[in-house]
Every structure is written in structure tokens, then in C-alpha cells.
């Protein structure tokens with residue numbers, strides 16, 4: 001019996017998909033398995049009790065208890081690290097848990113965060129929660145670095161932005177914000193979910209930490225939730241004041257993630273389960289192929305709708321009319337698989353959605369199936385009309401998360417629903 005699979009030599013740089021497909025084999029896999037197996041054990045036994053103590057004290061590697069780490073999840077963490085060309089990744093039960101970990105592990109009362117006004121709805125809601133609990137969050141139009149700079153205070157510890165905002169697709173001034181953070185020694189966190197590490201690596205604009213909701217494009221199938229926080233190695237943690245003495249024992253490069261693993265993952269417990277990690281790892285193998293198709297479909301649909309006089313507006317960074325089209329084209333491999341559009345007055349958005357046969361009214365994105373949602377009435381309902389107006393969200397706005405269906409079928413579906 002083969003004790004472990006042959007490992008792959010790691011000195012050569014392979015292409016994106018090759019690297020993901022063979023990433024588990026960077027380390028030996030039990031019994032020659034080609035997939036890292038699903039390890040369900042919560043506890044890990046040691047023949048020598050001294051070794052158990054040494055693992056607990058961080059003096060040698062090993063698993064302690066399933067809440068803090070698991071071999072199946074570790075293999076996924078390594079995969080995300082190589083996708084982002086980063087230094088280290090920690091996975092969480094959901095994307096929101098990964099964002100919550102920033103608050104739990106890295107912020108204290110009196111600290112300040114600058115974030116974007118154009119954000120995933122639940123992150124927007126999280127910042128409202130944080131604002132009444134201690135740290136203060138200021139949300140600014142992050143499509144212009146000047147607004148971010150004007151909001152900085154001596155207490156600003158972190159700048160948090162998304163790449164392409166969901167659902168209106170504003171693109172943050174990513175490179176210039178990165179330069180500002182570097183000059184000021186501020187931790188720059190980029191939520192890369194909308195672009196995915198295939199279209200964009202935030203490390204290139206100086207992000208210190210990258211958030212990915214694994215639930216979306218990385219898994220792609222919509223059957224598992226997960227989130228990840230990747231340390232790109234770009235931030236000098238010796239400049240971060242909130243690192244407890246316990247974690248300053250490690251080399252400086254590891255301070256941030258050591259504190260996140262203990263203070264957020266261990267103490268708050270939003271751990272990714274091994275079954276979900278396995279589903280996500282399998283989905284990730286086809287990520288580049290899916291995203292290429294989704295982006296091609298999104299561009300074709302956006303162009304078709306943009307040319308139709310019954311459509312009021314189409315928001316997609318791939319269209320030359322988009323305000324950040326140039327930034328998007330210079331930073332991202334393609335413009336993404338998500339766009340939103342508004343119908344002309346007199347066409348009811350619910351009636352339109354009900355006429356679609358392929359696109360499904362549902363709340364997810366990065367799924368292989370095309371999903372549509374009337375934003376103001378669902379995911380952005382709770383925040384109310386005033387905040388929606390601030391975020392540029394029309395009451396008739398429809399968000400489309402484009403899937404991998406055949407292009408002609410999608411075009412036909414969206415066109416026929418207009419004609420009806």
C-alpha cells in the first residue's frame with residue numbers, strides 16, 4: 001500500500017488552473033489519495049503527552065482541537081494562499097465570519113476604520129453594529145482616494161474596501177488607496193469576492209489582508225458556505241498597535257494571523273467544517289474555466305441590454321460607459337460575472353423577472369446558474385429607501401449573477417422577457 005501520494009515539485013511556476021489542481025500534492029496526501037480526504041475527527045491524540053503540550057504551546061506543528069484547525073481545511077487554506085499568491089490563509093464558516101474576524105481579532109474600542117459606502121449589504125450592516133459597540137467606522141465613496149484620505153484620523157487602524165461593489169459595480173480606487181495605506185502604515189483590507197483571485201490579486205495594490213467569500217466564485221456550485229482571510233505578506237505587523245504580547249513571540253510576519261486564529265477562530269468559533277471545505281476545494285478546481293465563461297456571458301448580456309431602449313441603465317465595468325471602466329480594464333483580467341440594470345418606468349421589475357425562464361430569482365452569486373434578484377425589495381430592503389438612494393440603488397434595480405449557461409440561451413431569455 002502506498003503510504004502517501006507522490007508530491008509535486010514546487011520549484012516550477014505553473015499556470016493558474018494547473019496550480020489549483022495540484023495544490024494538495026504540494027504536501028504528502030494519505031494513502032496516495034488525489035483529493036485531500038475529509039477528516040472528521042474533532043480531537044487529535046498524541047502518544048507522548050509532552051508532544052501534546054508542545055503542540056499547544058506552538059513549539060511544534062500539529063492539530064489540537066477541530067475548532068482551531070483541521071487537515072482538510074488546512075489543505076483548502078493552502079490552496080487559497082496559492083490562489084492569492086499570499087503568505088497564509090485562515091478559513092471560516094462563511095464570508096461574513098471572515099470579515100467579523102477582523103473586528104474580533106484586530107480592533108479595539110477607540111479604533112477607527114475607513115470603509116466604502118458601496119458595500120455588500122451584510123458588511124454594511126456589520127459596520128453599523130460595530131459603530132455602536134466601540135470602534136468607529138466611516139464610510140466614504142472609495143472610488144476616489146481623496147475621500148478615503150480625508151476620512152483618516154490618528155486612530156484609523158484599517159481601510160476596508162471591496163473590488164467591484166455589489167450590486168452597482170462601482171470599482172474602488174484600489175491602487176491609490178493601497179499607496180495611501182502604505183505611506184501611513186495602515187492595514188489595507190480588500191474583499192476580493194466579486195473579482196476572485198482569478199481576475200485580480202489585491203496583493204498587487206498592496207493589500208495586507210484579503211477577504212474571499214468562498215461561497216461564491218471559488219466554490220461556484222452553491223452547495224457550501226465558507227470564507228477566508230489571506231495575509232499577503234505585504235503588511236508590516238510591527239506597525240500594528242493591537243497585537244497582544246502572546247502573539248509577539250512569533251516572527252513578526254506571523255503576528256496578525258496568529259492573533260486572528262486565536263482571538264477570532266478559536267474564541268468566536270465560526271470554524272469551517274471539513275465537509276464544506278472539501279466541497280469548496282472540488283469547486284475551486286474549475287474556477288478559472290467557470291469565471292471565463294461567466295465573464296463572457298455577462299459582457300454579452302450587458303451589451304444586449306445596454307443597446308435596448310426599454311432598459312434605463314446597465315451597470316457593468318466591462319462597458320466603456322462605466323465610470324471606472326479604465327481602472328477595471330487595467331487591474332482585472334476581465335470585468336466579472338455580475339452586473340445590474342434598471343428597466344424604464346412602466347416596466348415592472350417583478351413582472352420582468354417572472355417572465356424569465358432560465359434565470360432564477362434567488363440570492364447568491366458566483367453560482368454556475370444565472371440568478372437574478374430585485375435588490376431594493378430583498379437584500380437591500382432592511383436598510384431603507386434613504387440609504388439605498390445614497391448607495392445609488394434604484395427601486396427597480398435588478399442584479400444578475402451570470403452563470404455558465406450557453407450564451408445564446410441567456411440572450412434569448414433576457415430578450416424574450418423584454419419583448420413580452
Ligand SMILES: *Cc1c(COP(=O)(O)O)cnc(C)c1O
Nearest residue numbers: 094095096120193194213215226
Ligand atoms: C457574499 C459576500 C460576502 C459574505 O459571504 P457569505 O459566505 O455569504 O457570508 C462578503 N462579501 C461579499 C462581497 C460578498 O459578495
